[in-house]
Amino acid sequence: MSPRVVFPNKILPYLLLAPQLAITLVFFYWPASQALYQSMLREDPFGLSSKFVWFANFRKVLSDPNYLNSVHVTIVFSVATAAVAMSVALLLAVMADKVVRSRGLYRTLMIWPYAVAPAIAGMLWLFLFNPSIGSLAYGLRWLGISWDPLLNGSQAMVLVVAAASWKQISYNFLFFVAGLQAIPKTLIEAAAIDGAGEHKRFWTIVFPLLAPTTFFLLVVNTVYAFFDTFGIIHAVTGGGPGKATETLVYKVYNDGFVNLILGDSAAQSVILMAIVIALTAIQFRYVERKVHYG
Amino acid sequence: MATVDLKDVRKVYPGGVEAVKGVSIAIPDKALCVLVGPSGCGKSTLLRMIAGLETISAGSCAIDGKVVNAIGPTERDIAMVFQNYALYPHMKVYDNMAYGLRNRGTPKDEIDRRVRSTAKTLELEHLLERRPRELSGGQRQRVAMGRAIVRNPKVFLFDEPLSNLDAKLRGQMRVEIKNLQRSLGVTSVYVTHDQLEAMTLADVLVVMNAGLVEQSGAPLDIYEKPASTFVASFIGAPPMNLLPLRSGQFEGAVTLPAVPGNAATLGFRPEDCEVRVEAGGIAADGALRLLARVEGVEPVGAESFLYCQAAGGRIVVRVPGRTELQAGDQLPVFARREKLHFFGSDGKRV
Amino acid sequence: MAEPSTRPPASGHDKLMIGQSAAGIWLAHAVLILGILIVAFPIYYTFVASTHSLQTILRPPLPLLPGDRFVENYWEALFGGVGRIGGVPVGTLLLNTTIVALGIAVGKIIISILSAYAIVFFRFRGRMFFFWLIFITLMLPVEVRILPTYKVMVDLGLIDTYTGLIVPLIASATATLLFRQFFLTIPGELVEAARVDGAGPWRFFKDILLPLSRTNIAALFVILFIYGWTQYLWPLLVTNRNDMNTIVIALKKMISFADADTEWHLVMVTSMLAIVPPILVVVLMQRWFVRGLVETEK
Structure with a gap:
């Protein structure tokens, strides 16, 4: 930070910071340190005593086939969600960048899903694809597809990915539109004069120049798919059928609150924490790069 | 090898704004044509229509004898240097220059040969591996030029290419552009709002105003015989002095040569004035003589400019070297008959 | 030196730029309309379902146009007391959700603007x-x-309280960082001028900083209101009593019963009531929303 003019006051700044710090300490640092501590404790089956076991819980979690399944599910879910949400949004943003007429209207209609809670996004898609009342499920059956996401794991995955991507399209769309607008028009014109057709211009000029936005969205979408989609999983599939959609966050919740395996749940929390830290670090590397760009 | 022919070209924007109102220009092969005019006169729009970046609402644009109205910029075989250079920020200088050749399917070794020889001409060889953001303004400008030259197009288009450079560099680049254009012999259209740039570069100078051509021709012809008060005040620095005439007469005590009957404005250039205490030889042969009061003096070294009040208007007088005159002094100003310009009430030369 | 663009804005018309045919523009419109259909369809479908009777919903496919049960269904949901979630009227749920969303948005803005103020405009040990x-x-x-x-x-005895729903969520690094970033752009001369004019820290905050931060606050408010309204995991954890549920949680409870018993028409109505308020906020405050979104993520 640059040296700046400040107010000479010794006590006031602490008072100003107090509310934020109090909440941070009580609800963030204390629980997080507890999670760290508990991740190294193991309770006996009756919950009467616990002993310190160092990294035994982590070893147990990381060798648990259910946990590894959950890692796999999370990766499939995140990659699919980010890929669908980003490519659809990019296509729509590129189209929106071409038109002038009704551009505002398109944007207004495109941002609705952002305001819909993830859990409700899941429910909306469930209404459409619920085997007994969903009109689109009816349509699929009419086409001869045996559709039942409540029994078929892959179909359940398709459903939650659809709901999760649908909700994220708005966000990605707005960022891609902003990113496209930031590309100087003369670059496109120069490329046209340089003999590049529309398609070639997109892939050799526009797409590379959009890379910072794309990379940023990749991180944001990954974080979203990891953490913010808990509501979708919880409301639509409950991790099922047969753990086919049990993501890491859902498993932490399930093991801690439903199955009450505290040590395991805490160890999983700590692993998630490491993932968030890694993603945040990547994101800030990006911010730095963006500052130096151009 | 190409001519550029514009015939009654118009640009009407959706919404009815007419930016170019019927412009016809014939640019001969290998000539450098400069379009000059104030902001909003339509010169950039005209250039962009030649480039194919804007559609042509009416009239025709022909390059090398072929009407190109319906052809996109890609097929027109032109190259353009943009005001902000428009270098591709994610590509190295080499790739910036090679991009157009690659898009046209030029063989790899041919591309390499041409990029390197162009880089040599422009003294860019040591910069080929850099990215645009690592270059200075002047270097970027050269790369933009290189990108245009390497393609060896039929026509070069320049859109205020020097306006982002500082004054010294601008002077250098002006000379360099002129020499390059000569030696390459490529027909060029150059847009600027800087009259000095326009005068020094142009083979054909086109002065534009409000979507129309005010005058076109050789730069010195335009300087010597401006077709209108607009051209008179736009070309030349400081601009031509223009004084209103009332029924062929001046206000105040002056002697005036014979004035054409329909003249409403009298003009003479600051550099065509002489300051003399006594009339001497020139007063007799019908020269303009007026009494001016100095309001300010600007010495610039080799010459000095006197800002004066005379005959109900303001005039600027150039005197060589230093001057002892100061604000408040009264002095007689002379201008020879052949250095006087007369304009009608519509602003046109009479 | 740069000449301002001589081109008037082509508002209301599609630019026919380089290499873009009229057909290309129409294709772009077609793709966008298709996109809008996909984006809007789940919401529209739910709205249509919310205006049909339970019997119609249970016999798919559903008609594509709204039915005639709009008034009855919404009346029943709002004032009938929905049995599935323990007789709590939807009104109570909406009230809870509004309190939580407003509490989180306002709380976050207050505590982060204060801490950003401390960090940027004061020098103190441990800053x-x-x-x-x-x-x-x-x-x-x-x-x-x-x-x-x-x-x-x-x-702390915070289960089933508004405090429990709101306070733990109002600590936010994002909002603090945003305000800090904005404050850093305020020239030091402004602080000097204020001090010369005899303004202390409080007056400076109230008379200069707050008015300058207005648009930032509006932008942040929209983002945080949506954030609060769409919370899921946290309300799920800290509420047991049905009358403390937010509408999102209540909705989840409504559908978590066997299909046959679910009063789908009321579920649809509740869904609409849960998504319309935040959509209205986003659409009506679109300008601030878009700005806030793009800026908070910098």
Whole structure:
């Protein structure tokens, strides 16, 4: 930070910071340190005593086939969600960048899903694809597809990915539109004069120049798919059928609150924490790069 | 090898704004044509229509004898240097220059040969591996030029290419552009709002105003015989002095040569004035003589400019070297008959 | 030196730029309309379902146009007391959700503007330490500390209270960082001028900083209101009583019964009531929303 003019006051700044710090300490640092501590404790089956076991819980979690399944599910879910949400949004943003007429209207209609809670996004898609009342499920059956996401794991995955991507399209769309607008028009014109057709211009000029936005969205979408989609999983599939959609966050919740395996749940929390830290670090590397760009 | 022919070209924007109102220009092969005019006169729009970046609402644009109205910029075989250079920020200088050749399917070794020889001409060889953001303004400008030259197009288009450079560099680049254009012999259209740039570069100078051509021709012809008060005040620095005439007469005590009957404005250039205490030889042969009061003096070294009040208007007088005159002094100003310009009430030369 | 663009804005018309045929523009419109259909369809479908009778919903496919039960269904949901969630009227749920969303938005803005003010405009021992302390909370979302945080809530007796729903969510590194970033752009001369004019820290904050921050606050408010309204995991954890549920949680409880018993028409109505308020906020405050979104993520 640059040296700046400040107010000479010794006590006031602490008072100003107090509310934020109090909440941070009580609800963030204390629980997080507890999670760290508990991740190294193991309770006996009756919950009467616990002993310190160092990294035994982590070893147990990381060798648990259910946990590894959950890692796999999370990766499939995140990659699919980010890929669908980003490519659809990019296509729509590129189209929106071409038109002038009704551009505002398109944007207004495109941002609705952002305001819909993830859990409700899941429910909306469930209404459409619920085997007994969903009109689109009816349509699929009419086409001869045996559709039942409540029994078929892959179909359940398709459903939650659809709901999760649908909700994220708005966000990605707005960022891609902003990113496209930031590309100087003369670059496109120069490329046209340089003999590049529309398609070639997109892939050799526009797409590379959009890379910072794309990379940023990749991180944001990954974080979203990891953490913010808990509501979708919880409301639509409950991790099922047969753990086919049990993501890491859902498993932490399930093991801690439903199955009450505290040590395991805490160890999983700590692993998630490491993932968030890694993603945040990547994101800030990006911010730095963006500052130096151009 | 190409001519550029514009015939009654118009640009009407959706919404009815007419930016170019019927412009016809014939640019001969290998000539450098400069379009000059104030902001909003339509010169950039005209250039962009030649480039194919804007559609042509009416009239025709022909390059090398072929009407190109319906052809996109890609097929027109032109190259353009943009005001902000428009270098591709994610590509190295080499790739910036090679991009157009690659898009046209030029063989790899041919591309390499041409990029390197162009880089040599422009003294860019040591910069080929850099990215645009690592270059200075002047270097970027050269790369933009290189990108245009390497393609060896039929026509070069320049859109205020020097306006982002500082004054010294601008002077250098002006000379360099002129020499390059000569030696390459490529027909060029150059847009600027800087009259000095326009005068020094142009083979054909086109002065534009409000979507129309005010005058076109050789730069010195335009300087010597401006077709209108607009051209008179736009070309030349400081601009031509223009004084209103009332029924062929001046206000105040002056002697005036014979004035054409329909003249409403009298003009003479600051550099065509002489300051003399006594009339001497020139007063007799019908020269303009007026009494001016100095309001300010600007010495610039080799010459000095006197800002004066005379005959109900303001005039600027150039005197060589230093001057002892100061604000408040009264002095007689002379201008020879052949250095006087007369304009009608519509602003046109009479 | 740069000449201002001589081109008037081509508002209301599609630019026919380089290499773009009229057909290309129409294709773009077609793709966008298709996109809008996909984006809007689930919401429209739910609205249509909310205006049909339970019998119609149970016999798919559903008609594509709204039915005639709009008034009855919405009346029943709003005032009938929906049996599935323990006789809590939807009105109560909406009230709870509004309180939570407003509480989180306003609370976050207040505490982050205060701490950003302290960090930028004062020099004191531990300043950078506190800054990092706040910054690191970015890396501690609820999801990674679920159980211990829940235990804190139980110990403090905050289960089933508005305080419990709101306060733990109002500490936010993002908002603090945003305000800090904005404050850093305020020239030091302004502080000097204020001090010369005899304004203390409070007057400076009230008379200069707050008015300058207005658009930032509006932008942040929209984002945070949506954030609060769409919370899921946290309300799920800290509410047991049905009358303390937010509408999102209540909705989940409504559909978690066997299909045959679910009063789908009321579920649809409740869904609409749960998504319309935040959509209205986003659409009506679109200008601030888009700005806030793009800026908070810088």
